[in-house]
Amino acid sequence: MAVSSITIRAVQALEPGETIWDADHREAVRGFGVRRQRDQATYVLKYRVFGRQRFVTIGPHGAPWTPELARKEAKRLLGLVANGKDPADEKAKARLQAADTLRVIADQYLRNAKQRLKPRTYSEVERYLLVSWKPLNPISVFQINRRHISARIADIASGHGTVSAARARTALSSMFNWAIREGLDIPANPVLGTNRPAQPGSRERVLSDTELSAIWRACGDDDYGRIVRLLILTGQRRDEVGGMQWAELDTVSGLWTLPSARTKNRREPPLPLVPAALTLLPHRRTGRDFLFGDGPRRSGDPHRGFSSWSKSKTALDARIAEALGESLPHWTIHDLRRSASTMMADRLGVLPHIVEAILNHVSGHRAGVAGVYNRARYATEMREALQRWAQYVAALPAQKLGKVAA
Structure with missing residues (x-):
């Protein structure tokens, strides 16, 4: 162990196992040193805190550490010691924080x-x-x-x-x-205080008779086509129909009971399925819990519902455009639900509480036990409304968008 001025020349001359402690010039820092272990020279700091001698590694010689920068870092660390902090603990904390990406x-x-x-x-x-x-x-x-x-x-x-x-x-x-x-010592959530992007208001698109007819007629005899037609006939949510399971169906009574875990409001709505909807149900496939989906051929997982939403919607839009001679104005799958509820009320005169029961909406005084009771009590009215709605959809004429607009 030697005591001398730490310079680049002195560092380069170090032999393996040798250490130099800073001294012999006005910028010398007590406890600052450099040692070589095998081929690598490393800057270190020796200090005492609470009566104990401690060592902390500053860094290896080379970019960015030069004798001058390492000496400045040693001074900074000694400043922490003077304030009652342990640089070794601070560095360990910094390593832990750096690992928490x-x-x-x-x-x-x-x-x-x-x-x-x-x-x-x-x-x-x-x-x-x-x-x-x-x-x-x-x-x-x-x-x-x-x-x-x-x-x-x-x-x-x-x-x-x-x-x-x-x-x-x-x-x-x-x-x-x-x-x-969970206990991470983050001072505050950094997302708070950032500007929230302006979002469009809730959509209000209700499809016209011609648009609804065009969508219905363009549906193919595949999983997606059956799902879209069921969405039109039932007014249910996309993932509720796409994730429909055989265990939820009673085809004898024509009831579909969604488990609470699969509904937005955590309620189990028994929904009547009218004949037009029942005919859309596929044949039961061995080893499949779900009516629709990619199936074992693609995913190897029999416990998976339909997932090819984007690709299938694009193909459906292309078929609609080909049939009509022009593209349908932008529409979403959720527009089918909104259109079904609006048309049942406006065109067929279905009472609002029956429409809410069909859509599994719970609002105001219908919340709680009374809401569940009312749903059961309205089963007959729901079936009648859905049957009238299915007949209305079946009778929709096939027309060109341009002809209707004219």
């Missing part, structure tokens, strides 16, 4: 979320955290700030729209709130 915490959060979220919701949250926020995935959650988040939200909005940006922001905020509750 956004990707690491997101994976932990997703494992927890998978147990409590519906499959579709979980899939969306996973996509936002691992895809939308991918540029921030390597950064420690302790270093992510509002500027990081605001800039990324702007990029998402520019590339994918404000709705996706707002949902990505919500997913990240939920993850940070969870991480803080």
Whole structure:
């Protein structure tokens, strides 16, 4: 062990196993040293805290560490000692924080979320955290700030729209709130205080008779075509029909009972299926729990409902455009539900509480036990309304959009 001025020449001359402690010039720092172990020279600091001698590694010689920069770092660390802090503990804490990257915490959060979220919701949250926020995935959650988040939200909005940006922001905020509750010593949720992207108001699109007829007639005799027609006839939600299971059906009585875990409001609605709907049900396939889906041929998983929504919707739109000679104005699968409820009320005169019962809406005084009781009591009225609605759909004329507009 030698005591002399630590210079680049002195560091380069070190032999394996040798150590130099800083001395012999006005900038010397007590306890600052450099030692070579095998081929690597490393800058270190020796100090005492609470009566104990401690060592902390500053870094290996080479970019960025030179004798001058390492000496300045040694002074900074000694300043921590003077304030009653232990640099070794601070450095260990920094290493732990650096290991807690956004990707690491997101994976932990997703494992927890998978147990409590519906499959579709979980899939969306996973996509936002691992895809939308991918540029921030390597950064420690302790270093992510509002500027990081605001800039990324702007990029998402520019590339994918404000709705996706707002949902990505919500997913990240939920993850940070969870991480803080799990004990990560993050001062505050960095998403809070960032601007929320402006979102469009709730959609109000109700399809015309001609549009509804065009969609019905363009449906093929495949899983997606049957699903879309069932959505029109029943007014139910996309994933409720796409995830329909044989165990939920009583084809003798013509009732479909959704388990509470698969409904938005956690209620089990027995829905009458009229003959037109029953004819759309596929033949039961051995080893399949679900009526619709990719099946064992593609996924190898018999416990999977329909998932090819985007590709199938694009193909349906193409068939509609070919049949009509022009594309249908933008529409979504959820428009079928809104159109069914509106037309049943406006065209057929179905009473509002019967429409709500069909859609499994629970509002105001219909909440609670009374809502469940009313649904059972209205079973006959629901079946009659759905039968009239099926007849109305079957009678829709095939017309060109241009002819109707004229």
